[in-house]
Amino acid sequence: MTTARRDAVRRVLIGSDGFRSAQDIYADMRADGAKIGLTTVYRALQALSDSGEIDVLRTDDGEAVYRACRTDEHHHHLVCRTCGRTVEVEGPAVERWAESIGAEHGFTDVTHTVEVFGTCPTCAE
Structure with a gap:
């Protein structure tokens, strides 16, 4: 995955308050005109999580949500x-x-x- 796409996902999280789902991040990026697929968003989130740049939390219904680490x-x-x-x-x-x-x-x-x-x-x- 390109660093540019990972950086774009990181920027969305930095600009967000609280935790966001991958689908919410994807929808925001598409609404802003980004040419990105949901699978790419998931891969970027996994890479950012693996590197410790973002926090991941499981909601009560088991959904993973993400936010930029402070x-x-x-x-x-x-x-x-x-x-x-x-x-x-x-x-x-x-x-x-x-x-x-x-x-x-x-x-x-x-x-x-x-x-x-x-x-x-x-x-x-």
Whole structure:
């Protein structure tokens, strides 16, 4: 895949608030006149995810949604179930627990993903 197409997908995510589905990204790009296929959007998202440039989250119904990372550091997300507002959070206790549980079972090179869901203050009003 060309870097130009991957950069175009990255730009859409940088200009977006919150997480977006591949279909939403594709629709926006097509509406703006981009000559890109949905498969290419998926490939770009996978490449961006693999390189750590974007965050990927699974919704309650199992759909993958994406957004541009705000930090290069390992982090987790606190996500509003209602509006999708997302806050990047650190979880030192989670980091220690993941390493500990891996070591307890003889695992090395342990990684993890933690997403926390709730209702943001605005939606709770």
